Amino acid sequence: MTITPSEVSTKLDLAFVRSQFPALAQTVNDQPAVFLDGPGGTQVSERVIQAISDYLRQSNANTHGAYRTSRRTDAMLEEARTAMADFLGCDGDEIVFGANMTSLTYAISRAIGRELGPGNEILVTHLDHDANVSPWRQLEETGATVRFADIREEDCTLDMNDLARKVSGHTRLVAVGYASNAVGTINPVKEVVQLAHAAGALAYIDAVHYAPHGPIDVRALDCDFLVCSTYKFFGPHMGVLYGKREHLKRLKAYRLRANSDESPWRWEWGTLNHECIAGITACVEYLAELGGRVDPAAQTRRKALLAAFAAIQAYERDLAGRLVRGLLEIRGLEFYGIRELQRFGERCPTVAVRIAGHSPLELATRLGDRGFFTWDGNYFALNLSERLDVEKDGGFLRIGLVHYNTAEEVDRLLAALREIVG
Numbered sequence: 189m190t191i192t193p194s195e196v197s198t199k200l201d202l203a204f205v206r207s208q209f210p211a212l213a214q215t216v217n218d219q220p221a222v223f224l225d226g227p228g229g230t231q232v233s234e235r236v237i238q239a240i241s242d243y244l245r246q247s248n249a250n251t252h253g254a255y256r257t258s259r260r261t262d263a264m265l266e267e268a269r270t271a272m273a274d275f276l277g278c279d280g281d282e283i284v285f286g287a288n289m290t291s292l293t294y295a296i297s298r299a300i301g302r303e304l305g306p307g308n309e310i311l312v313t314h315l316d317h318d319a320n321v322s323p324w325r326q327l328e329e330t331g332a333t334v335r336f337a338d339i340r341e342e343d344c345t346l347d348m349n350d351l352a353r354k355v356s357g358h359t360r361l362v363a364v365g366y367a368s369n370a371v372g373t374i375n376p377v378k379e380v381v382q383l384a385h386a387a388g389a390l391a392y393i394d395a396v397h398y399a400p401h402g403p404i405d406v407r408a409l410d411c412d413f414l415v416c417s418t419y420k421f422f423g424p425h426m427g428v429l430y431g432k433r434e435h436l437k438r439l440k441a442y443r444l445r446a447n448s449d450e451s452p453w454r455w456e457w458g459t460l461n462h463e464c465i466a467g468i469t470a471c472v473e474y475l476a477e478l479g480g481r482v483d484p485a486a487q488t489r490r491k492a493l494l495a496a497f498a499a500i501q502a503y504e505r506d507l508a509g510r511l512v513r514g515l516l517e518i519r520g521l522e523f524y525g526i527r528e529l530q531r532f533g534e535r536c537p538t539v540a541v542r543i544a545g546h547s548p549l550e551l552a553t554r555l556g557d558r559g560f561f562t563w564d565g566n567y568f569a570l571n572l573s574e575r576l577d578v579e580k581d582g583g584f585l586r587i588g589l590v591h592y593n594t595a596e597e598v599d600r601l602l603a604a605l606r607e608i609v610g
């Protein structure tokens with residue numbers, strides 16, 4: 189069965205979704221807690237909590253031992269690799285686990301840096317989280333040059349002309365975010381990958397912000413690396429990297445002598461966080477179950493995940509429309525990013541605003557007291573807050589929706605903001 193967009197928006201079973209996340213039942217000062225902090229980290233489903241505790245009860249051990257719990261651990265790790273391979277559209281041996289996106293990016297950037305020198309260039313962007321900028325900038329110590337692709341200020345999108353101009357035969361790597369964790373813009377990453385490859389450069393995609401909002405297909409993107417963090421898409425605090433098999437094998441990893449030199453293990457340092465990795469499989473299973481409810485005919489986990497994201501995207505677009513429409517009516521509010529409903533395919537439901545006369549910290553604090561969890565500041569999208577010159581004034585107020593948020597929550601947030609602003 190093929191699902192049409194109009195069918196899917198009504199297919200997200202919100203009652204089922206909300207029943208899966210025990211944290212959503214919290215209250216603050218007798219008000220229901222409203223989790224609008226997804227871009228900083230999402231809540232986890234009951235089955236993730238269960239998988240973590242089950243692992244600790246029944247399988248807790250180090251790897252490669254000649255006994256039952258260790259063998260269970262080995263099997264669990266391979267299951268999680270397969271789950272993430274289904275999530276990203278690749279094979280299990282192209283999946284690397286790490287503490288978070290930042291440490292994985294340092295591991296890969298250090299290895300790539302071994303091959304760089306004067307005359308080589310790396311291209312990063314002003315729209316990116318610092319975790320996809322600083323690890324590359326620090327490679328200037330090799331003599332390589334780091335260049336920045338600019339943004340179009342009016343809608344906080346990547347200036348693709350500027351980016352294309354800055355990719356040349358000197359470029360060895362282009363590092364770009366799939367979506368901005370500050371203003372929600374989704375970048376044309378496939379086009380960026382093509383530009384990078386045409387110049388003989390590698391493409392490194394930071395999909396941390398995009399991952400809870402849309403389907404990822406690393407083969408279709410043809411990117412060389414793509415990295416994400418499971419705690420941003422309803423899983424535990426971990427990072428996951430996809431690397432093309434040929435790169436994971438060829439690049440020289442920094443590793444202990446005792447560590448396997450086989451890929452992907454050569455990229456995984458020390459003992460991993462096994463209980464969290466057990467939670468990753470459960471997190472992918474939750475999304476697959478959601479997809480199975482949307483499209484009962486989905487026969488593989490990958491297909492179920494694609495059905496889940498079709499429903500999530502349609503639902504989130506409606507919700508973001510409601511939020512943005514309401515925000516734009518608030519007096520003195522400055523909105524950063526894409527605001528036209530017809531362009532919502534180019535953005536995630538993550539919005540950044542400033543309101544005249546109120547610092548982002550004041551707004552976040554007053555909202556927090558009323559049970560609304562939002563963020564203030566730069567959330568490490570430092571290059572953007574500097575580029576837009578809001579860093580010195582406390583950055584932005586960020587409101588981040590995910591599929592467990594509701595229209596009623598959006599309406600209550602808007603009412604609270606109107607009351608605070610007066």
Ligand SMILES: Cc1ncc(COP(=O)(O)O)c(C=O)c1O
Nearest residue numbers: 288289290317319369396397417
């Ligand atoms: C877009 C983006 N990239 C990278 C990161 C860094 O991720 P991690 O905390 O897993 O290192 C974040 C975290 O907020 C992010 O939002």
